[in-house]
Amino acid sequence: MRIEIVSEAQHESLMDLLCELHTYYNKGSVVAREVVREHLLEHLLSPGSPLRLVVAISDDGVVEGFAAIAPTYSLVEPMPDRRRQIQLKELFVRSAWRGCGVGRALMAWVAQHAVDTGCHRVDWSVKASNARGIAFYEGLGAKQVVDRLSYRLSGPSPSERSCGD
Secondary structure: OEEEEOOHHHHHHHHHHHHHHHHHHOOOOOOOHHHHHHHHHHHHOOOOOOOEEEEEEOOOOOEEEEEEEEEEEOOOOOOOOOOEEEEEEEEEEOHHHOOOOHHHHHHHHHHHHHHHOOOOEEEOOOOOOOHHHHHHHHHOOOOOOOOOOOOOOOOOOOOOOOOOO
16 A cells, blocks of 8 residues: 555546545435546645545555545644644545554654644544544544634525624
8 A cells, every 4th residue: 555645547546535525424425526526636635625535545556545644734833833734624544444554554654744734733634433434543542622612604694794783
């Protein structure tokens, strides 16, 4: 197995994995491969995308898993040794390869990349119901950030209000 930034040769196999990711998070839903291709090429891998996709590739060229990372800077930590950070947007391993060290190898690559690029920390979120994922992260030595909660706005925008309303 190799870990590296995704290349064009891996796009087809990565699309298979992105389809599996969609079904994993949207139980029973299937997404059209062409929609995934468009999203991958026009958004995830576009020159303006903040994401870098790191893939675990089997000896026969199949993408077994991936990590999506984005470098960022802290707004509250201006000191040079603490301001660079990495946001892990997604870590996903093909179902047939879970428990085989793929996730651990991807996380080791991300951690080493963080060190190599002067990042102070790596942050990510995990679904509260993902007991296997939580156990995996804790097995790596990660600690839950107990003073943070995750929020989301989706759907129609809240009505505009003026300041002081």
